[in-house]
Structure formats: structure tokens, C-alpha cells
Amino acid sequence: MSEPVLSISGLSKTYASGTVALKPTDLEIARGEIFALLGPNGAGKTTLISMLCGLVTPSGGSASAMGHDIIRDYRAARREIGLVPQEMSIDIFERVIDTVNFSRTLFGKPKDPARIEQLLRDLSLWDKRNEKLKELSGGMKRRVMIAKALSHDPEILFLDEPTAGVDVELRRDMWDMVRRLRESGVTIILTTHYIEEAEEMADRVGVITGGDLILVEEKKALMRKLGKKELTLVLAEPLSAVPPELAEWKVTLEDDGHELHYVFDATAERTGVPSLMRKISDLGIAFKDLSTKQSSLEDIFVQLVHERRAA
Amino acid sequence: MNWRGIGSIYRFEMHRFARTLWTGLVVPVITTSLYFIVFGSAIGRNFSGDIQGAASYGAFIVPGLMMLSLLMESIFNASFGIHMPRFTGTIYEILSAPLSPTETVIGYVGAAATKAMTVALVILATAHIFVEVQIAHPLLMLLFLALIAITFCLFGFIIGVWAKGFEQLQIIPMLVVTPLTFLGGAFYSVAALDEPWRTITFFNPFVYLINGFRWTFFGTSDVSFGISLAITGGLLVVCIALVGLIFRTGYRLKA
Ligand SMILES: Nc1ncnc2c1ncn2[C@@H]1O[C@H](COP(=O)(O)OP(=O)(O)O)[C@@H](O)[C@H]1O
Ligand SMILES: [Mg+2]
Numbered sequence: 001m002s003e004p005v006l007s008i009s010g011l012s013k014t015y016a017s018g019t020v021a022l023k024p025t026d027l028e029i030a031r032g033e034i035f036a037l038l039g040p041n042g043a044g045k046t047t048l049i050s051m052l053c054g055l056v057t058p059s060g061g062s063a064s065a066m067g068h069d070i071i072r073d074y075r076a077a078r079r080e081i082g083l084v085p086q087e088m089s090i091d092i093f094e095r096v097i098d099t100v101n102f103s104r105t106l107f108g109k110p111k112d113p114a115r116i117e118q119l120l121r122d123l124s125l126w127d128k129r130n131e132k133l134k135e136l137s138g139g140m141k142r143r144v145m146i147a148k149a150l151s152h153d154p155e156i157l158f159l160d161e162p163t164a165g166v167d168v169e170l171r172r173d174m175w176d177m178v179r180r181l182r183e184s185g186v187t188i189i190l191t192t193h194y195i196e197e198a199e200e201m202a203d204r205v206g207v208i209t210g211g212d213l214i215l216v217e218e219k220k221a222l223m224r225k226l227g228k229k230e231l232t233l234v235l236a237e238p239l240s241a242v243p244p245e246l247a248e249w250k251v252t253l254e255d256d257g258h259e260l261h262y263v264f265d266a267t268a269e270r271t272g273v274p275s276l277m278r279k280i281s282d283l284g285i286a287f288k289d290l291s292t293k294q295s296s297l298e299d300i301f302v303q304l305v306h307e308r309r310a311a
Numbered sequence: 312m313n314w315r316g317i318g319s320i321y322r323f324e325m326h327r328f329a330r331t332l333w334t335g336l337v338v339p340v341i342t343t344s345l346y347f348i349v350f351g352s353a354i355g356r357n358f359s360g361d362i363q364g365a366a367s368y369g370a371f372i373v374p375g376l377m378m379l380s381l382l383m384e385s386i387f388n389a390s391f392g393i394h395m396p397r398f399t400g401t402i403y404e405i406l407s408a409p410l411s412p413t414e415t416v417i418g419y420v421g422a423a424a425t426k427a428m429t430v431a432l433v434i435l436a437t438a439h440i441f442v443e444v445q446i447a448h449p450l451l452m453l454l455f456l457a458l459i460a461i462t463f464c465l466f467g468f469i470i471g472v473w474a475k476g477f478e479q480l481q482i483i484p485m486l487v488v489t490p491l492t493f494l495g496g497a498f499y500s501v502a503a504l505d506e507p508w509r510t511i512t513f514f515n516p517f518v519y520l521i522n523g524f525r526w527t528f529f530g531t532s533d534v535s536f537g538i539s540l541a542i543t544g545g546l547l548v549v550c551i552a553l554v555g556l557i558f559r560t561g562y563r564l565k566a
Pocket of ligand 1: 017
């Protein structure tokens with residue numbers, strides 16, 4: 001990996017209430033990637049991001065953005081970071097253009113009407129620039145928050161649950177937008193509890209639960225490594241029960257006996273597929289179609305958390 | 312120094328005031344006029360107490376009126392200014408910006424003090440319609456005005472950070488500042504009080520603010536200007552120290 005844009009070392013947080021929100025965590029983020037921090041509610045995602053952005057004081061460890069320590073050299077570090085928080089927090093009495101200009105100058109950058117125009121155009125907000133925020137829809141408001149976060153041209157953009165509570169269509173819009181942002185060279189770290197979102201968007205995924213970053217992996221490798229596959233046979237004649245000869249494969253009948261399902265580990269030495277197929281042929285069970293499907297990140301996640309609990 | 316960042320907060324706050332400019336300025340003008348009609352004309356003509364070198368009782372109460380509004384405006388504007396972003400959550404942006412605590416405070420307190428001083432000067436101008444007001448030390452008057460505005464804007468900032476809701480923002484100005492200002496000789500000379508009230512009154516710090524300010528108008532007052540200045544300076548130092556503590560500990564701003 002080239003020089004990371006973000007480097008986290010032993011960062012941890014215990015709130016005054018005694019809640020251990022994040023155990024000592026190490027993480028490096030490469031320039032230009034989309035990194036998804038995936039975990040259920042209360043996993044510590046917001047806490048981690050909040051520490052990097054200066055909203056929460058770390059209990060231990062350190063972190064640096066573009067080589068600048070987030071505490072010692074906070075000015076330089078924060079200039080490289082843009083944050084779109086989880087909650088919708090904006091001044092509803094302000095106009096779009098004013099609030100974006102405010103953000104840019106707040107971060108110490110000179111006013112730049114051309115840059116702001118381009119940013120608002122990219123986010124399809126230019127037509128709305130003179131409207132007060134209270135007049136905008138929820139999706140638009142969220143885009144204004146992104147515009148604010150990008151107004152000072154940061155290298156790193158944090159999106160905390162960008163599509164939580166957003167309908168399917170808007171979620172697709174958001175995903176497209178995030179991809180375009182990445183093309184413009186911004187490194188993106190997003191948090192989500194939607195596995196679908198991580199699967200759709202991320203280059204790499206960090207799985208976090210109970211304040212513990214339990215796994216960081218290239219999404220593709222993660223899928224491959226932990227990926228279970230499912231074999232589906234569409235039967236010519238429906239079966240009323242699983243033949244006892246197939247018991248050792250733990251196959252299941254679905255769709256009123258029209259489909260036979262077999263889940264196997266695609267990375268294992270012996271997948272059990274050839275022997276199962278031979279047995280089916282010996283038994284004279286005819287099938288019309290056959291397919292295999294990679295398991296989703298959701299299945300992987302459930303498995304990971306499960307293994308963790310068992311350990 | 313991130314001067315642009317400071318300017319950003321300052322302009323945002325001034326813009327907020329501008330949105331309510333008319334109520335913000337018309338209210339003090341009307342209130343002042345009422346004071347003059349009641350105190351200046353109706354009561355003032357028959358007032359026989361000490362007016363310390365002022366031309367009339369009407370003129371005598373001008374510094375007190377200005378001080379009353381200055382204190383209320385300072386506390387209210389500064390506390391509201393920092394409380395609002397805490398309440399709506401927009402504080403995230405201030406906390407994540409490359410701004411030092413000092414810069415953040417300069418932005419908020421600077422804007423609140425500007426607004427408070429503007430109101431005080433509008434009151435002075437309004438008073439001028441009703442009575443002749445001479446100012447013995449105009450420059451010192453402005454400096455003292457600024458000093459008190461900054462001190463009480465810092466105090467307001469502390470209240471805005473401390474308060475858990477909008478009710479609490481009102482409590483201190485209503486329950487502490489208004490009574491202490493009225494009892495601190497805003498409309499009379501405390502030297503004229505009978506004992507033990509006279510002695511008790513001198514434990515009220517607002518006596519020193521009001522009298523110090525009055526001294527800049529008439530050249531005389533119940534206490535020496537030096538003592539007034541020292542006590543105001545003391546309050547300023549205490550407020551600065553408390554604001555410093557807020558940022559060092561992250562009290563109610565950062566978890
Ligand atoms: N300000 C706070 N004070 C005390 N506990 C907190 C605070 N913020 C979050 N927590 C707790 O820390 C844990 C992690 O929360 P959070 O980082 O918000 O998780 P996530 O964003 O993954 O949902 C939770 O148990 C939450 O209740
Ligand atoms: Mg969260």
C-alpha cells in the first residue's frame with residue numbers, strides 16, 4: 001500500500017459513563033479507496049469517526065490524516081477531512097449557498113465562487129442555491145450536508161450512515177454520487193449497517209461489532225474467503241421428502257419440493273459437489289436446471305459475528 | 312490564526328441578528344422611550360435625590376439604562392449563539408473545523424458583543440431625543456462599554472454551554488442580572504440609601520459596573536473609576552478562566 005491517507009494506531013474510547021465504545025484499533029486507509037465500516041447499531045462506528053474528526057476525545061492511541069497527527073497537528077489534519085454526520089444537522093433558516101460558503105471559510109479557505117458553483121452543480125443543487133434549507137426535501141438536505149463537507153476540498157470524506165432511513169431510490173442516487181466523488185479523487189470512509197451497501201460500494205470492508213474491529217479485508221477477498229456457495233437443483237418431478245441417501249450432505253427441499261438446495265464452502269478442499277451429483281444420478285433424480293450462488297455479505301457477517309461469539 | 316474561520320462564525324452570527332433586526336432594535340427604542348416618559352418626565356421632574364452632576368434626572372438614568380440592556384443583550388446573544396448549534400447539532404461543524412477554542416470564542420463573543428454594544432448605543436441615541444446627555448469621557452465610555460460587553464458575552468457563552476434547555480438560558484438573566492442591576496443603582500445613587508442597605512449594596516458587583524460607566528458620563532459616581540475598572544477586569548479574568556476550563560475538559564461540548 002502506498003502512503004496511507006489515514007493511519008490509526010491503538011485508538012480507543014471509553015465514555016465517561018464507562019461504556020467501552022471502541023477497543024484499541026489499528027487501521028490504515030489507502031488513497032482513493034472506498035472503505036466501508038460495517039457493523040450493527042452501537043458497534044462503535046460513529047465513535048471511531050467522531051474521534052478522527054475532533055468531536056470526541058480519544059481515550060488512547062493516536063491517528064493521523066495525510067501524515068498530520070489529529071491532536072498535535074489538528075489544524076492541518078482537519079483541513080484534510082470532511083464529515084457528513086449521521087444526524088441531519090443544518091441551519092434551516094440559511095440559504096444553500098450561504099451555508100456552503102460558511103463551511104468553506106470556517107475551514108480557513110478563501111471564498112471561491114467558481115469552485116462552489118461546480119460543487120453545487122455536481123450535487124444537483126445549483127438550481128436550489130438561493131432556497132432556504134427548510135424548503136428542501138430530506139434527500140436534498142443530505143446533499144447540502146455533503147456539499148458542506150466537501151466545500152473545503154478535503155482529501156478524506158467521512159459519510160456516517162449516508163443512507164440510513166433513506167428510501168431505495170435515493171439510496172441508489174447516493175451510491176452513484178459516492179462513486180462519482182471517488183472518481184474525483186476523494187478517499188471515502190462510510191459507515192453502514194446495511195450489508196448490501198458495503199457489498200455494493202466498498203473496495204474494502206471493516207467489520208466492527210461491540211467496539212471491536214474484528215476483520216478488515218478486500219471486499220472480494222472477503223467474499224471469496226468466507227463465501228459460502230449455494231447449489232440449487234430445479235427438479236423435474238417434485239420430491240415429498242429428502243431421500244435418506246442424501247442426508248450426509250444436509251440438503252434441503254424448497255419451493256414445495258421443486259428445488260433441492262445444498263450449501264457448501266467454495267474454498268474447501270472437498271466441496272462435496274461431485275459426490276452429491278453422483279449420488280443424485282445413482283438415485284435417478286432428474287433435474288431441469290442447476291445454478292450456484294455466492295453467499296451475500298449478510299451471510300458472511302452473520303457467520304463472523306457468530307464465530308466471534310462462540311470463541 | 313484562522314481569521315477566515317473566525318470571520319465565518321462572526322458573519323453567521325451577525326446574519327442571525329440581521330434576520331431579527333427590526334425587533335432587535337425597535338424593542339429597545341420603545342422600552343427606552345417608555346422609561347423616559349415615566350421616569351424622565353413624570354417622576355423625574357419631582358426627583359430630589361442626588362444626580363451626581365448630571366443635567367437632569369433623565370440624563371442621570373441614561374448610563375443605567377444602557378447598562379441594563381448591555382448586560383441582558385450580552386448574556387442573551389452569546390448564550391443563544393452557542394446553545395443553538397448544540398441544540399440543533401450543527402456544532403459538529405465548528406468542532407471539526409481547524410479552529411482553536413480561542414478562535415471559536417472570538418467569533419461568537421465578538422458578534423454577541425457587537426450586537427449588545429449596538430443596542431446600547433441605539434439607546435443612547437434614543438435618549439438623546441428626550442434629554443441632553445453630555446459625555447465627559449467618550450473614549451473611556453466606549454472602552455468600558457466594550458470591556459463589559461466582552462465580559463458578559465463570555466459569561467453568556469458559559470451559560471449557553473452549561474444550559475440543558477432554552478428555559479435555563481433565561482434563568483440567569485431574569486433571576487440574577489435584572490434584579491442586581493436594578494438594585495445596583497441603575498436608576499438612583501446608592502450613596503443615598505440608608506444603612507444597612509448601603510453597605511449590603513456594595514457587595515453587589517453590578518454597582519461597580521453601573522457606577523464606573525456613569526463616571527465616564529458625568530465625571531463623578533458612588534465609587535472610584537479605578538475600583539470599577541479593577542472589578543470589571545476581575546470578572547473578565549474569571550470568565551476567561553471558566554471558558555478555558557470548558558474547552559480543556561470538553562465540558563458539554565465533547566464526549
Ligand atoms: N456520548 C456518549 N456517551 C456515552 N456513551 C455513548 C456516547 N456515544 C455513544 N455511546 C455508546 O457507545 C457505543 C457505540 O456507539 P456508536 O459509536 O454511536 O455506535 P454506532 O455508530 O456503530 O451505532 C454504544 O453503546 C453507545 O450507546
Ligand atoms: Mg452511528
